[in-house]
Amino acid sequence: MESGAERADRSTADGGTADGGTADGGTADGGTADGGTADGGTADGRARALAVVLDAAVGEQAVDPYRLDGALADLGVTGGAAAGAAERLYRLRRDQLRLRRREHELTALFSSARELAEERDADALLARLVERAHDMMDSDVTYLSEFDAASLTLRVRKTAGSVSPRFQRLVVPPGRGLASLVVETRAAQWVTRYEDDSAGWHEDSLSEAVAAEGLVSLLGVPLLSDEDVLGVLFVGTRDEHAFTPEQVALLSALANHASVVLQTAQRLQRLQRSQEEARDALERLREHLVERDRANAVHQQLIRSVLEDSDFSPIAEKLAEALDRAVAVVDEYGEVIVTAGRALSADELRRAPVAEAVRASHDSGRCVLVEDGGDIGAVAALTTGSYYFGAVLLGTGGFPLSSVDLRTIERGAQVGTLLAMQRQAVSDAEHRRQGELLADLLDGSPDRRRDAVRRAKRLRVPVQDLDTLVLFAVPGEHRPQATRTLLGPLHSRALVGEYGGHVAVALSSRQPGVTVQRLHDQLRAALSVPVLSVSAAASGDLPTAVVTAQRTVRLLQALGAGDLAARAEDYHPYAAVFEPDPAALTAYLDTMVGPVRRYDAEHGTDLLATLRAFVRNQSSPTRTGRELGFHTNTILQRIERLTRLLGEGWRDDELFFRLSLAVRLDEIAERLRRL
Template sequence: MSGSGPPNGGVSVETVLALLDLASTGMPDEHDAVAELLSAEQLDAAAAAQVGQRVRELQGAVARLHRRGQELSALFSSARELAALHDVDELVSGLVRRAHDLAGTDVTYLSEFDERTRELRVRSTAGVIAPAFRRLRVPPHTGLAGKVAETRAPQWTSHYAQLRDVPHAESIDSAVQAEGLVSILGVPMVAGGHVLGVLFAANRSEHAFSPEEVALLSAFADIVAVVLQTARLLSQARDAADETQHAYAELAQHVAAMERAGQVHEELTAAVLRGGGATDVARTLGDALERPVLIVDEHHALVAASDGSAAVVDSDPVRSALAESRRSGRCTLLDPPVDGCSAAVAVLAGDLVLGGLLIGDGAVELGAVELRTIERAAQITALLTLKQDAVRYAEDRVRGELLNDVLSPDVRRHSDLAARLRARRVRPEDLRTVVVVAVAPEHRRAALRAAHALASASGLSGEVEGVVTLVLPGADPREAAALVRDRVRAGAGTDEVLAVAARPADTLGELSARFAAVRDCSRVLAALGVGSAAADADEYAPYTSMFAGDPTAALPFVDRVLGPVLRWDADRGTDLLTTLRHFVDCNASPVRAARRMEVHTNTVLQRIERITSLLGESWREPEPFFRVSVAVRLEGLRRRLRAEP
């Protein structure tokens, strides 16, 4: 049939095939090719118009099918990407771009619902020009977005400026105007009964959105909703898994800490039962915490160390931490650590402070269980200290009774004394030098402990007539007094220690008189204001005998006799007392005094004249001169002892 027209006014095969080719392209007939083909056929105008209309309808149907295929392909691709769900932000941005390409609008953007502020904030855009638009936030119940979220249905407008049935906000209108948007379509993203956001397609010109455009955007909105919901569920699952793992780790740490604490308590209890001491506590706690542990007494002197170290952490922050622990009754952390010390806890027995535990740096973290373990170790230390003190007290009481009997003037208490001393492993021949110690009441307990440590090997110590007293092997009195003073200073943590010793006794029977001498001497020296010294009682025997009955009268005596001279020197910066002392020592000879002082005799005479004006004309007569001599020597004694280190 090629090249020949059909009979009876029909259409040729070539024309039919050409018309079918035009219809299958789905492209609009811009050059009226259908009319050109039909004009060559023998058809009337009505038939040609009918055929042309039918061909154009076929073109539209094919175009819609082609577009639908692209949409389905895009949706299937999006579904495959959703199945992977690697990067949520990248996937959401890709979906927005794909919707933008298929919708053919000028702008496409996604606003996500912010659960904290209840706002819709722009998360992803395609085709946006104005930077401010990407930061757009829509308050609740505002604008077209608010209406979409509330109705959960697609909403659109052909001219946003003429939209009157929604509340407007100046910030939103300004952003829309800056972007030049006119027609806007918004569809909700709903998942699990919750609105997750709104997907928008917009043009910069008026446009009536077709049902196909609404359906296409809604399909993409559903996919994005699935993406966001899945991402949230995965995030919640990851958070739950992380919380579970964290809880498991904490539980494991807690169980390990409890096991460690149980082991520490068991070992400390065993240490108490077997009669252990502070060293056992320090070593056990140090091994459990994998940290060095030091135990100090109430004066911060080292008692025990877990590693055998002799170093002591002694600083203001550490002392402050121990003071805070005493107030709170809890372990105090040092943040940051000071000199390697991370924690401190006071060792207490009621209101009695027995010392403290210092915890160094280490691998084991100091959590709640570890802190309670340290506090319990401090309690065990207090129990051990009290137990040891009780044993020591019982021993001291026995030895103290022996000491009192040794120093008693009652000879009836001396019967079988040598045998009783040997029963306590004390050799009677070693008890020769008596030393008494005067300290402030708050340091007496520590002074007794230091005295006991010093005398435990070959002597006796204790309290006699309220005074810390020791009886030691024979030694030079001043050396013995200096030894006791230094040991008590170190043990009691105070420099104010007065130690007085007597010359060694030849027999046990002489110790009573020696004790009376050193006791009276210490009282006189204390009354003179001498708080720290090491003295030989024999050097001050004349003054002790004068004031033993009333030691408090010694200082008033000096003031009464020498007061005018002392005040003259203090007010004018002179030193008449030195001249007076040399004058007394030289038997009232101005010449000898001048020679000793290496000054001219007239200088001494002038000073003596000034002293006479202060003390009165009769001070050089025998009785007043004796009193002046005693007072001068007492004042010199007081000044010398107070100047000693």
């Protein structure tokens, strides 16, 4: 095809002018002087040529250069002028296309901005942004990865064009992949061929995911917020592609919009969490105020009820009503004082976890929850300092006990402690009065005794019926508790108090249900220590009875008795002879009986049994042999052996009396040691 410049050169050589005119006034396209043309140089031809020129400048499709040269030639533009005009037309077309593309991009960005202002669903916004980037960048796969600043990982959140489920759930480890490079540099990064890149950030799982999508070229731009990176927006193609600066700029603009979405979503989440936390805090405060008001009301009711009734019943009833569970109050011995609500089993009160919780509450002064306590869920000890008065026990309920509920229980226990202390003060005063009265009755002074009898009448204590005196030998620290324990079963028909280092009880032997052995057993169980009890018949003479009982106690203690309920009458002959001193009594028994004991231990004999039988049978060998089942000659042989051990005069009256007394005391001591 001949170009316009070639035609212009040819027409000039034939005599035409440079602008296409001929020498005789014709035109280069065959037109005549009157405007006609030989090859279509009509007005329609020029219009078609002009349309081609306009298409070359602003048309939708590109115009073939040869066709443009022909159109310019038809319009009379040839040679260098045609080349310059064609260049300007191509430049105009490029500018026009760039402006159109820019208009399209701006329209898309404006649409995205409008969606940012109108839409509140972050997921929907991110999905639209990814789809818009996918369309505008004409990519095969577009995806957005969100950055977790805590774990330094990137997780794919939205995709467009992806066909691999594995890629859609991809998590990029810290420092690996093109995405981590974008985060570290805070700048756009791209690769023309992903597999050929040797930057050192490849990772097997990432390469496998990229290969599953068939991606070749990748471009990623960061989603920035001040100094933070929120994520990375990626586009990828399955054919090799070189990304232009315009594409990088466009994707960065969309990434900025995505960062706004993520920032807004994060702020909304923080705001929502703050609102929820504030709502929860307000609800907890409201519940706390309700519980506090209820606790205050219960505490006031407890104080008022106790002041009015001086009884533990209001404590149990108010706590049971307020906390909707069974309540029991027990004393220091574990005996139930009062219950409210469903009755708690006595077996439950003795469970090991309950006892351990009571000890913990006693030590801490706080309410303690019970695990594996059966029907009992919480305990609070009635305690002050080292004093323990009992405990408040609460059953399990339909709701867990809050901190305010625990404080309510502790307040109830405090009120119970005040009531117990009040009762203790009254009881201690009563104990002191009884102790003083008993001490005056036991004293030998006639004046003090007469005054004590008058005071006893005022207290309605029948002194004339007090025909038995009992002394209880217990450690000093246990005597106050022993006194309180004995007052329980004795009521007002006996006197209890401390006297001469012991706990003394003056009572009537005719009082129903009361025996010395039962009092001894109750006291031992309450104190959990050995108790030595000695009773003496008063016969209207309490001072004499107390002297007899004291001597017997000292004798039994010297003989090693520790836990025994004894009658003074059984030991009266020995107590009357001795003013026992443990060291002196031990030396006496060793002098008199010790040689026989040592001989038996060395030779495996039982001469001591023969000696005891000989003493019991008034020095008669015949009766001794009959008791032991031996022949009289055998007994006589043993008596000769005893003579060698005890000396020739051991059967003389005076010495035999002392020996007999020692033998009987030694036998009593041995029997006491076996108890």
